[in-house]
Amino acid sequence: MARAWHLKSRPQGTPTADNFALEPLDLPRLDDGMVRVANRWLSVDPYMRGRMNDVKSYVPPFAIDAPMEGGAVGEVVESKADGFQPGDWVLHMAGWRDEAVLPAAALNKLPDLGVEPQAFLGNLGLTGGTAYFGLLDAASAKEGDIVFVSAAAGAVGSAVVQIAKAKGMTVIGAARGPEKCDFVCSLGADAAIDYSEGPIVKSLAAAAPDGIDVYFDNVGGDHLDAALALARRDARFALCGMIDSYNSGQPASLRYIMRIIGMRIRLQGFIYTDYVPRLGEFYRDMGGWIAGGQVTARDTVVDGLEAMPEAFLGLFSGANTGKMLVKL
Amino acid sequence: MARAWHLKSRPQGTPTADNFALEPLDLPRLDDGMVRVANRWLSVDPYMRGRMNDVKSYVPPFAIDAPMEGGAVGEVVESKADGFQPGDWVLHMAGWRDEAVLPAAALNKLPDLGVEPQAFLGNLGLTGGTAYFGLLDAASAKEGDIVFVSAAAGAVGSAVVQIAKAKGMTVIGAARGPEKCDFVCSLGADAAIDYSEGPIVKSLAAAAPDGIDVYFDNVGGDHLDAALALARRDARFALCGMIDSYNSGQPASLRYIMRIIGMRIRLQGFIYTDYVPRLGEFYRDMGGWIAGGQVTARDTVVDGLEAMPEAFLGLFSGANTGKMLVKL
Numbered sequence: 253m254a255r256a257w258h259l260k261s262r263p264q265g266t267p268t269a270d271n272f273a274l275e276p277l278d279l280p281r282l283d284d285g286m287v288r289v290a291n292r293w294l295s296v297d298p299y300m301r302g303r304m305n306d307v308k309s310y311v312p313p314f315a316i317d318a319p320m321e322g323g324a325v326g327e328v329v330e331s332k333a334d335g336f337q338p339g340d341w342v343l344h345m346a347g348w349r350d351e352a353v354l355p356a357a358a359l360n361k362l363p364d365l366g367v368e369p370q371a372f373l374g375n376l377g378l379t380g381g382t383a384y385f386g387l388l389d390a391a392s393a394k395e396g397d398i399v400f401v402s403a404a405a406g407a408v409g410s411a412v413v414q415i416a417k418a419k420g421m422t423v424i425g426a427a428r429g430p431e432k433c434d435f436v437c438s439l440g441a442d443a444a445i446d447y448s449e450g451p452i453v454k455s456l457a458a459a460a461p462d463g464i465d466v467y468f469d470n471v472g473g474d475h476l477d478a479a480l481a482l483a484r485r486d487a488r489f490a491l492c493g494m495i496d497s498y499n500s501g502q503p504a505s506l507r508y509i510m511r512i513i514g515m516r517i518r519l520q521g522f523i524y525t526d527y528v529p530r531l532g533e534f535y536r537d538m539g540g541w542i543a544g545g546q547v548t549a550r551d552t553v554v555d556g557l558e559a560m561p562e563a564f565l566g567l568f569s570g571a572n573t574g575k576m577l578v579k580l
Numbered sequence: 581m582a583r584a585w586h587l588k589s590r591p592q593g594t595p596t597a598d599n600f601a602l603e604p605l606d607l608p609r610l611d612d613g614m615v616r617v618a619n620r621w622l623s624v625d626p627y628m629r630g631r632m633n634d635v636k637s638y639v640p641p642f643a644i645d646a647p648m649e650g651g652a653v654g655e656v657v658e659s660k661a662d663g664f665q666p667g668d669w670v671l672h673m674a675g676w677r678d679e680a681v682l683p684a685a686a687l688n689k690l691p692d693l694g695v696e697p698q699a700f701l702g703n704l705g706l707t708g709g710t711a712y713f714g715l716l717d718a719a720s721a722k723e724g725d726i727v728f729v730s731a732a733a734g735a736v737g738s739a740v741v742q743i744a745k746a747k748g749m750t751v752i753g754a755a756r757g758p759e760k761c762d763f764v765c766s767l768g769a770d771a772a773i774d775y776s777e778g779p780i781v782k783s784l785a786a787a788a789p790d791g792i793d794v795y796f797d798n799v800g801g802d803h804l805d806a807a808l809a810l811a812r813r814d815a816r817f818a819l820c821g822m823i824d825s826y827n828s829g830q831p832a833s834l835r836y837i838m839r840i841i842g843m844r845i846r847l848q849g850f851i852y853t854d855y856v857p858r859l860g861e862f863y864r865d866m867g868g869w870i871a872g873g874q875v876t877a878r879d880t881v882v883d884g885l886e887a888m889p890e891a892f893l894g895l896f897s898g899a900n901t902g903k904m905l906v907k908l
Contacts, residue, residue, distance in 0.1 A: 309842050310841075310842040310843075472837065472838070477831075491840050491841050492841065493841065494837070494838050494841070497837075497838055503805075503833045503834055503835040503837070504833070504834045504837045505831045505832070505833050506831055506832045506834065507831040509800065509822070509825075509831070509832045510800070510822050510825055511849075512819050512847060512849035513638075513819050513820065513821065513822070513849040513850070513851065514638040514849070514851070515638075515849065516848075516849045516850055516851060516854065517847075517848075517849050518846065518847070518848050518849070519840060519845075519846070519847040519848075520844075520845075520846050520847075521839075521840035521841040521842070521843065521844045521845050521846075522841070522844055523841065523842070523844060526844065
């Protein structure tokens with residue numbers, strides 16, 4: 253019988269394993285127009301933390317005692333829908349479970365770009381697309397810009413580093429610890445900052461003596477404040493996530509906020525799903541960079557559905573380098 | 581002999597009268613190309629507080645023991661420059677003094693728009709231009725938008741209210757005390773919030789039950805946070821000043837900053853001087869609104885050069901309604 257992770261209680265602060273329970277899942281009947289999918293790869297992403305709160309946001313909250321959702325890639329095992337055959341690989345949002353029965357409209361067949369299917373949860377999916385549209389559209393980053401990116405060893409950050417280098421920018425990435433900083437440099441970054449070594453505003457000032465033109469924010473808090481401190485005239489910030497605040501719920505304290513005025517800084521919040529109508533250009537560019545070796549992936553893979561909450565919680569303790577995935 | 585206010589010491593926190601001294605001023609000789617101006621109106625503006633600090637900003641700091649500067653309108657009394665005759669009215673930056681000798685290039689003859697000369701320090705000058713370009717360009721405000729403006733009884737804010745109404749927007753203004761709120765409503769605002777009555781986020785939620793599309797920020801701090809809390813999808817914020825922080829030097833604490841992402845908010849810092857090449861459109865629109873009575877001015881006038889520091893300090897205690905001016 254199919255199983256799915258259910259939300260059992262809403263976390264106060266950092267989630268724990270007790271917030272989740274793996275329970276049997278009643279699947280709908282395979283009526284006409286429906287497809288049965290065996291999930292092979294499940295995604296865990298920081299934004300899911302927001303859905304655990306009972307707060308209206310850009311995605312609705314998870315319901316208590318209901319199966320959770322998220323990005324998943326699977327194989328069609330049975331189909332009563334035109335256009336879907338057993339063996340087809342599909343992308344959908346019925347993750348956090350091993351099997352799903354879905355209407356054809358809820359499935360996207362993976363385009364044949366010569367990459368492994370799990371790439372559609374990473375560099376060719378939510379995280380790569382977030383990096384691509386955030387950097388190039390929300391932040392209007394262009395050749396020659398000096399770009400600072402936080403959580404640069406993470407899934408989104410590592411894509412930002414590589415896209416920025418592919419586009420001829422100078423890139424400074426922040427991460428925690430020497431191993432992750434080495435990884436950021438291996439992606440092509442011009443400098444990596446280990447933020448566990450001291451105040452990030454000092455490290456950034458040393459790494460970017462001429463200041464920065466673009467900041468890609470995955471973290472908020474002191475990283476955002478440091479970017480404000482070092483921003484040059486007409487700097488542009490893409491605000492993608494604030495993992496610093498997801499669990500703490502504390503207000504952000506910004507010492508350098510007044511520089512927004514003097515330096516004419518633009519801050520732009522954005523969400524990947526707004527760019528779905530433009531996925532064509534993303535697949536074209538990103539597919540080309542992956543084929544050409546300019547964008548690579550180092551996934552952190554956790555085995556088995558049972559380990560999924562552990563994989564998710566690892567996002568907040570920095571357990572992942574690159575994209576965190578669950579393999580079934 | 582000419583006299584000018586000199587900066588004697590740099591304030592810690594809120595400036596005091598001791599930071600200023602009125603001293604004799606040696607004027608340059610009236611060589612060829614030079615013009616002698618008797619100042620009639622002097623401007624005090626919140627941004628001058630920043631120039632009292634020894635910090636690199638978008639305008640250089642005032643030097644200790646040197647005469648201060650700022651917007652001024654005066655009458656030419658003697659000229660050795662082509663194009664300037666005694667009796668001409670001019671706008672220039674050699675304020676904080678009763679008389680100036682300046683090269684012709686430092687002077688702007690007032691265009692004949694049928695308004696009183698001091699309007700070129702207010703609705704047709706720095707403050708009106710700041711309101712115009714901040715609202716319509718930095719915030720991209722358009723007909724039908726719900727606009728929130730802080731310090732709405734001040735010089736910039738009162739211009740924002742009137743421009744927004746002239747352009748068919750809904751306007752909510754924040755000010756302190758019933759008298760200023762009445763003034764804001766008299767300018768055409770749809771609602772005025774007295775922020776001394778309680779948490780501004782609650783008052784704004786009551787005044788804007790559907791949220792806001794645009795925020796024009798003169799204050800920062802809790803006003804900015806309330807605007808973040810109430811912002812709708814794709815809201816745009818023009819960040820013009822943060823008078824809350826000019827003296828306190830405290831970091832801003834923003835509880836609702838994460839809404840920038842979910843609501844795709846854009847925050848744009850701006851400075852009036854960037855728009856000098858576009859002053860033509862400003863004079864055309866603003867001149868028309870003033871002539872048509874859609875934009876009016878209520879100045880707070882202080883008499884005499886001796887009272888100038890008092891006028892300036894009054895900006896931070898809310899002593900002004902509309903534009904604060906010194907009349908000589």
